[in-house]
Amino acid sequence: MATLRLLAPLSGQTWPIERIPDPVFAQKMVGDGISIDPIDGVLKAPCDGEVMTLHAAGHAVTLRTAEGAEVLMHIGIDTVALKGQGFTSKVKVGDQVQAGTPLIEFDLDFIATHARSVLTQVVIANSDRVERWEKASGNVVAGRDVLLTLELSAAAEGGYGSDGASVTSAAILIPNPSGLHARPAAVVANLAKTFHGTNIKLQVGDRQANARSVTSIMALEVARGDKVYVIASGAHAEAAVAKLAEVLAQGSGDEGSAPAPAPASTTVAPLSAPPESVRRKSEDPNVLEGVAASPGLAVGEIFQVRHTEIAVTEEGEGVDAERRHLSAAIDAAKGQLGAIRAQLHAKSDAAKAAIFAAHEELVSDPDLLEIVESAISKGKSAAFAWRAAVNTHANLLAALRNELLAQRANDVRDVGRRVLALLTGAEMPRLEYPQNAILIAEDLTPSDTASLDRGRVMGFCTVRGGATSHVAILARSLGLPALAGTEPAVLDVPNGTVAILDAGKGTLRLHPSPEEITRIHAAQERAERRRVEDQAHAHEPAITRDGHRVEVVANIGGLKEAKKIAGLGGEGVGLLRSEFLFMERSDAPTEDQQYESYRAIIEAVGTDGPVIIRTLDVGGDKPLTYLPIPKEDNPFLGERGVRVGLDRPELLRTQLRAILRAAPAGKKVSVMFPMIATLGELREVKAIMAEEAARLGLPTIPTGIMVEVPAAAVMAAQFAKEADFFSIGTNDLTQYTLAMDRGHPKLAPKVDGLNPAVLQLIALTVEGAHREGRFVGICGGLASDPHAVPILIGLGVDELSVSLPSIPAIKAQIRTLSLADCRVLAQQALAVGSPEEVRALVPDPDESSLPPSAGAGGAPSAPAAPEPVPEPTLAAH
Structure with missing residues (x-):
């Protein structure tokens, strides 16, 4: 029995490995050990030993100690995808190192913003030799504190069965984007261990590895597209070869692994329709x-x-010729896409142009081209290789649980068809x-x-x-x-x-x-006449018949929309979705880029109009490729909204600095934070904004919260003491209240913001806010719903922030209403039991306004509305 003490290779907080957001490490498939949340960027040797493996991506290294322990250190989670960016190796395989020797230097800030996590794992790859563990807890200092104390048994002797007659698999093309790194190697090793009495090797070229050993597999440095053979002998050789070959070909459980291009005897499977279930x-x-x-x-x-299938020839005309064909087709496709994008920019349609800018990036996607190149080098035609690679990528995206990413499969198919037509000379008829x-x-x-x-x-x-x-x-x-x-x-x-x-x-x-058709046409004609009439009066204020004014502002996502507000009668911006600056790009916008955009929008709205800028709201259904968020079983209950900014404070600080710098361009600029659920979150973001304002020598600006989480509505009275205003995001508030995904094919029709439960939460929010003199707006889809408008006004909502086309119609509707009648209607709506009953209370938008002192259709009057609360202070207005 030997005792081995490992010093902390990094300074930081220790974490139980079972809590790591990576199942392969958490389930100890790589080996048992511990994790560190680092505060420095130099990984040091925890003991004396020999560098056994050093991953080509620079994020992982294994030391073999004199006692035979294999100590694997893996910086971050999914950092292999960074392909070496942010890492600098200070040693090479075979080096003898002493405790404290720098092994890898890494850019902590870069990795924190480009990888799922910076948590660094220290595991014993051959944990079966450890008889007893002592693991540190709390904070540790690199090179000083003992991280792990291990009691090691003697090394096992003998093999795993007779070498005898061996069984060898066919060549397996490794599909993993980053080869057989720690995660897939652990999957293979754990599977190999289930075949008792069988000796199993992996072979690449003239090199072999023990398939039971994670570090041995990693030492092979298997890259994507490499040919690997499984060789086994002993009791279960044939079964072991068949199973390991299957797992390796499918990516060994590695997310994002695309099956290698189909060999000559296979055809690409057709895309399946979504399940009818x-x-x-x-x-x-x-x-x-x-x-x-x-x-x-x-x-x-x-x-x-129906698109016709483009026929391709499998065999190529030679590797060099096919490479030239591919290069020419890609260049031509980029030219076509660039022309489309330029035309859309000329029409000031930046949103559409951004879609085709993304297509230009897809054409030269390195992972896609790597698969194509591999197939061309094996004698396939460029068209055949391209089609196989596109189908592989599209199918992988379509299978993702994240709806937004899954729908990008269609963009891959679109780009794929464009290039394939150029490769084959097929006509693409309009x-x-x-x-x-x-x-x-x-x-x-x-x-x-x-x-x-x-x-x-x-x-x-x-x-x-x-x-x-x-x-x-x-x-x-x-x-x-x-x-x-x-x-x-x-x-x-x-x-x-x-x-x-x-x-x-x-x-x-x-x-x-x-x-039915006649009725539809008549309704369309009435709607068109009403639209013309509403537009003619769009610039008149939205004042009810009894003199109550409601502010009608716009939800926008960029400068183009900001320029349209005044023409449609909008009074300002109730929600500027700042995501437009962050989407469809490969990195985050700089502070100056954000400042210029915010200032231009404020100036377009006019100095007297309110502009509420919501900080970055991503996560859940809105991912960013350069801002990886750990995969979550339920992303809508995970890291999204303000939680992303608080987890990555520099991103939030940069945005707040840009907003504070732009704010003097208008008189009524304010900031709003999404997904606030606790008072602690509000206090933290307000403190960050105060710090940045002090550094800039600028005053802070009014600060509001999005009420999207029921907790915020229930605690509105407490929030109102610290938030300057509220804006209710009814889309998310509804789905969180009803526990129904608003994008779910089966449940979406039931996700109705006029559900009495949601209305009760809106009423609570208004009551708590008005008690402290704060104003309440609605920026969700309910604000544009004609059935909801009189109820929202009756509940005391001060502002409706709606889609641009809805502004004239909503203002016109408000002019037909009476505040007194709306209050009665709101009380009736709170008392019924279903959204259908609520909608039945409100006249159809085609019909006349509410009758005095009654709900729709002359319904009996409800009890008198409660005593009015003090008029809210429009802090942000």
């Missing part, structure tokens, strides 16, 4: 259901859109649509959607996709009603079938009667 079926066979991707109502005839067409497709691509003839196409339905896809974004910008996630039966509807597409209800009604 996720569809919510109507009892009426003529009604097909989906999720609203773009609002609106349309009447037209079904037109099925689709011609009949008049009054409602398009039906398994999926449309952004290229399809951007080129739609708005004069002929009334709307569309797709089986794939969702409300956050680029196709949905384009549909909304075109004003086209659209459904996504529609029942697959829609693909069987014959061309020419008359249908009504009601995106508001999420339905496609087939074979409507002439009377």
Whole structure:
């Protein structure tokens, strides 16, 4: 028995390895040990030993001690994906080192903002030799404090069964983007250990490794695309080879591993439609259901859109020739995409242009090209290799649980088809649509959607996709009603079938009667007349019949929208989604870039108009590629909103500095923090803003919170003592209150902000805020709902922040209302039991205003409204 003491290789807080947000380490598949949350950037040798392995990405190193212990140190989680950026190796394999010798230097700040975590694992790869453990707790200092004390047994003798006749697998192309690093190596080693009495090796070229040893596998330095053979002998040789070969080919449990390009004997599997089990079926066979991707109502005839398959030749004309073909096609595709982007920029449509800028990046994605190059080098044609790689990437994205990322599979397919057409010389005919067409497709691509003839196409339905896809974004910008996630039966509807597409209800009604069509056309005509009339009076204030003024402002996502506010009668900005600065780019915007954008928007709104800037709201359904957030089983209850900023304070501080610098451009600029759930979070962000304001020599600005979490609504009275204003995000507040994902295909229709439970929380928020003289706005979708507007006014909401097109209509509706009647209606709404009952209280928007002292349809008056609270102080206005 030997005793081994390992010093801390880094200074920082120790963590039990079981709590690491990585199942392979947490489940001790690599080995038992401990983790450190480091505060310095130099990994030092914890003991004397020999450098056994040093990963090519520079993030992991293994030492072998004189006692035979294999000490693996792994800096961060998912840092292999950084491909060496931020790491500097100070040793090489074979070096003899002493305790305290620097092994790896790393940029702690860079890794903290580019990797899932900086938690650094110190594990014993051959933990089966450890008889007793002593693990440190609390803070440790590198090179001084003992991190682990181990009692080691003697090394095991003998092998794992007779070498006898061996079984060798076919060549396995490793699909892992970063090769067989610690995580996949641990999966392989643990699987190999289950085959008792069997000797198993992995072979790459003329090098072999013990398949039971994580460090031995890592020492092979297997890279993506390398050919690996599994060799086994003994009792279960054939079974071991078959199982390990299968696991290796599938990526050994490594996320993001793309299966290698199919060999000559295989064909690429067709893309499967989403499972029918996720569809919510109507009892009426003529009604097909989906999720609203773009609002609106349309009447037209079904037109099925089907892309023809582009044929490819598998065998190439030679490696050099195929590389030239690929390079030429990629250059041509970039030229086409650049031209589209330039045209959209010329039309001041930055949102659409950003989609095609992202496509330009996809064309030259290094992982995609690496797969293509591997196949070309094996004699495949560029077209065959490209098609296989695109299908691999698209299928991997489509299978992700994160809806937003899964929907980017369609962008990969779109880019893939463009390049494939250039490689094969296939014609890409511009689709011609009949008049009054409602398009039906398994999926449309952004290229399809951007080129739609708005004069002929009334709307569309797709089986794939969702409300956050680029196709949905384009549909909304075109004003086209659209459904996504529609029942697959829609693909069987014959061309020419008359249908009504009601995106508001999420339905496609087939074979409507002439009377239904007449009613729809009449409603559309009334809506158009009303729109013209509302626009004519858009600049008049929103004052009820009894003299109560409601502020109507806009939700915007950039300068282009800011410039439209005044023309539509908006009084300012109730929600500036600052994410527009952070999305569709490879790194975070600088302080100066943010400052220039915020200042331009404030100036476009005008110095007298309020501008509320929400700090970065990502996480959950809004990821950023350069801001990795650990994978979570339930991301909507995890790290999102203000939690991201508090976890990465420099990101938050940079944004706050930019906002504070831009604020003097207007008189009523304020900042708002998303996803506030505790008073501690509010106090922390206010303290950070005060510090940054002091450093800049500028005054702080009014600070508000988004009420999206029920806890914030319930504690509104306490929050009102410290927040200057409230803005209720009804979309998230509704889904958190009802525990229903608003993007879920089955549950989305039930996620209604007029649920009495949600209205009770809004009432609580208003009551608590007004008690302290704070104003309350609504910036969620409920503010634009004509059925909700009178109830919200009756509950005491001071401001409605709505989508740009809704501004004239909402202001016009408010002018038809009476505050007294709205208060009565609000009390009735709080007393009923379902959102359907609430909606039944409110007249249809096409009908006249509320009758005096009664709800809709002359319903009996409710008890008198409570005594009015003091008028709120419009701190941010």
